[in-house]
Amino acid sequence: MSSIDEFALIRLLNGGKQSATLVTAAGVITGIGDDAAVVEASPGSHLILTCDTMTEHIHFKQVTMRDEDIGYKAMASAVSDIAAMGGVPRFALVALSMPGGTAVERVQAIYEGLYECASRYGIAIVGGDTTAILGELTLTVTVIGETEQGKAKLRSTAQPGDAVFATGYLGRSAAGLDFLLGQNVPSGEWTVFPEQTEALVQAHCRPEPQIEAGQVLQRSGVCRALNDVSDGLASEMWEIAEASGVGIDLIEERIPIADELAAFARTQGKDPLDYILYGGEDYQLVGTVPAGNAIELQMKFKEAGLALHVIGYVHAEGQGVRMVQNNGYIVPLAKHGYNHFSGADGKGGV
């Protein structure tokens, strides 16, 4: 890429990728090409701000993700933070640092994925930065969302007597990762996977941030605490428990297990719950609702064509997060289980 200057690269990556209709409807006044972007938020809204970094060999490898997936998932993980606040994503900035010798086709594919995810959620990509790096390809996506004033959903607002819910299947992304690492085939050589495995790979490479579910929860007026599942169910439950000063009991028999997860776990001699509790990157939402409002909330989800599973209950502080097992035993749940490659999920302590 030594023959291409910054402006030419920006044009190549961004030119014609989003329709004028989307860009205008999104509230973009001045997009890519000046010192910064100028955009218009909705009057009376609060802004929701978040960014996420994905870097090669820590968050993805050649055998676990296609280049398009890298872009798609980096955008999706930031969008999921907006969903976890009950907000709507509006604008994104993309910072890409590329090692010397990176093929321009690879960068184009990453941007295709970024734009695919952005367009799916009505997000305008309005700027960013491209730099060289001495190290592995690194992508930071910032997403600016918004919500009605005072309506953002926090993780610190769970109360004893709440029911704990999840918006969908968990553990599938981690199982997909396990499958891909075991297969160990460069993504450029992937062929069609058996149907059930394909669903797991899809869950890992193309997660679906739950913006719509977050909106139903926010509008319902009864959702208390809310989180997205980026680090596994156990970790997210601990976050809510610690931030809210409560204890949580999960009920094993209530936790939904996808058929494809059960089938794959069987082939690995593993318990599907291991993936669910400690896998992460599913980007479903988990949260709490006063127990008396749980059925009402499930009806609202059903009307919207979405699922909501009650998987546990909130208790007074003092007992942390526990699992009521199918065998009747109640056991404490550790915050973190095994980690993926590199000995860490790349977040925090290194």
Added chain:
Amino acid sequence: MSSIDEFALIRLLNGGKQSATLVTAAGVITGIGDDAAVVEASPGSHLILTCDTMTEHIHFKQVTMRDEDIGYKAMASAVSDIAAMGGVPRFALVALSMPGGTAVERVQAIYEGLYECASRYGIAIVGGDTTAILGELTLTVTVIGETEQGKAKLRSTAQPGDAVFATGYLGRSAAGLDFLLGQNVPSGEWTVFPEQTEALVQAHCRPEPQIEAGQVLQRSGVCRALNDVSDGLASEMWEIAEASGVGIDLIEERIPIADELAAFARTQGKDPLDYILYGGEDYQLVGTVPAGNAIELQMKFKEAGLALHVIGYVHAEGQGVRMVQNNGYIVPLAKHGYNHFSGADGKGGV
């Protein structure tokens, strides 16, 4: 840092760094600690969005910047993009990727610099991401600013008949970099530099984004095009010329040269103009104003205790960017001159 988890690290880096007064005054509803931050922009404003990446060995080395400077300058470079739009910075997100074995003290120092710069400009740091990286330390700072609706300053609005201005001395940052590279002493061992050299080092390590000047320009109602000097005067002039479809003549004798730059250039056997035209990272503002309004604008700058230098004129398209030399010759100016270490300034093509 293997013994510290993400939440403990976040607390260590961010705890107690900004006063409750600043955070509340800045419009922060929910700051660091949830899935995303919730903030309130000013009613009727447009948002200005930008991000900048700095990565070790490309944008800084151990001999060119102290750890605090890395944080300060990463924030400053994004703030400067807000200044270049005539806006006011409000909120920031920090994404830090750290190689294994990074000392926690180093990360703390980087955050000290980030907070020092943020507090100076009234910016609340409201979130971010910390990850491991296989490669060099990399920092992406996103800044969200705002401006009165329809008042953002672009680079595409220069017109023939405009005067070209600069808000201060240029070339000092590049000279400081040259001095530091020549000295080749790890920043931990820096001692006191002679006064004139100290000013150049300061210009390189602690640049001053011109938010106040940007505000004077915006309020003046007469400023046409605006850019910040991140890549050297020649490059910024070309950006305005190309975006606006005009030609620009700079007048050599009008370009202010700082005494310390002249003195240092002499010791290097270089022309100070080389640093000014092709040095970059001064973060002064350059722009255009109808020639008839230039003196009025200079008066407004004087009242605000700021400098404004008229350094050239805008002509009709067709002649690109030229320099009217002191010897009377008019010569075309190349967009880019020499580059710093790593063969590139790290922007764009790698």
